[in-house]
Amino acid sequence: AQKVTQAQTEISVVEKEDVTLDCVYETRDTTYYLFWYKQPPSGELVFLIRRNSFDEQNEISGRYSWNFQKSTSSFNFTITASQVVDSAVYFCALIRGGSQGNLIFGKGTKLSVKP
Amino acid sequence: DGGITQSPKYLFRKEGQNVTLSCEQNLNHDAMYWYRQDPGQGLRLIYYSQIVNDFQKGDIAEGYSVSREKKESFPLTVTSAQKNPTAFYLCASSIEGRAYNQPQHFGDGTRLSIL
Numbered sequence: 001a002q003k004v005t006q007a008q009t010e011i012s013v014v015e016k017e018d019v020t021l022d023c024v025y026e027t028r029d030t031t032y033y034l035f036w037y038k039q040p041p042s043g044e045l046v047f048l049i050r051r052n053s054f055d056e057q058n059e060i061s062g063r064y065s066w067n068f069q070k071s072t073s074s075f076n077f078t079i080t081a082s083q084v085v086d087s088a089v090y091f092c093a094l095i096r097g098g099s100q101g102n103l104i105f106g107k108g109t110k111l112s113v114k115p
Numbered sequence: 116d117g118g119i120t121q122s123p124k125y126l127f128r129k130e131g132q133n134v135t136l137s138c139e140q141n142l143n144h145d146a147m148y149w150y151r152q153d154p155g156q157g158l159r160l161i162y163y164s165q166i167v168n169d170f171q172k173g174d175i176a177e178g179y180s181v182s183r184e185k186k187e188s189f190p191l192t193v194t195s196a197q198k199n200p201t202a203f204y205l206c207a208s209s210i211e212g213r214a215y216n217q218p219q220h221f222g223d224g225t226r227l228s229i230l
Binding site for chain 2: 004044045046047091102107
């Protein structure tokens with residue numbers, strides 16, 4: 001069975017702090033893709049990143065960085081120098097290779113960044 | 116601007132009533148999806164469609180129905196058989212239905228409540 005666990009339900013930080021959102025996944029497939037989405041208060045999900053199971057390189061995009069480690073089945077997301085606009089619910093998701101459309105979502109982590 | 120439009124933003128249903136949620140996209144995407152989001156939960160897939168005139172059940176299809184008569188439209192009907200319809204409903208689309216690893220783009224959602 002496939003599963004995505006985001007153990008942190010809510011995190012609160014003060015602006016300019018760094019924060020890491022954890023994501024642990026379970027799958028028996030060798031080919032799979034991992035995603036992070038951001039859900040601001042307006043409700044729509046915004047795509048942040050996609051990573052395939054064969055690419056363990058970490059990625060940095062501005063203040064965002066992602067650490068993918070197959071050995072621990074983790075795909076963690078770090079925001080450096082957080083800003084109030086980063087306040088949102090963040091979802092990690094998994095899709096198996098060959099599965100058409102069936103993303104498995106974690107329950108999300110609500111991040112609050114206070115000024 | 117290209118995107119996904121969901122309407123209405125808020126919807127109220129009386130007991131025993133069917134209601135239809137609208138989802139329109141002008142991204143020229145082949146695949147479309149409907150998700151349900153409950154408080155503190157991740158998204159769960161209701162139905163998806165990889166191509167016009169074809170759709171598949173997701174994890175929680177009971178009490179819901181869809182149609183895909185046009186590429187740009189994928190309406191969701193919440194029937195009276197759905198006993199607990201109060202939730203936030205999100206529609207999404209992706210470029211190619213058979214390319215399972217493509218990011219999904221989301222609408223702003225419809226919040227459905229029972230009167």
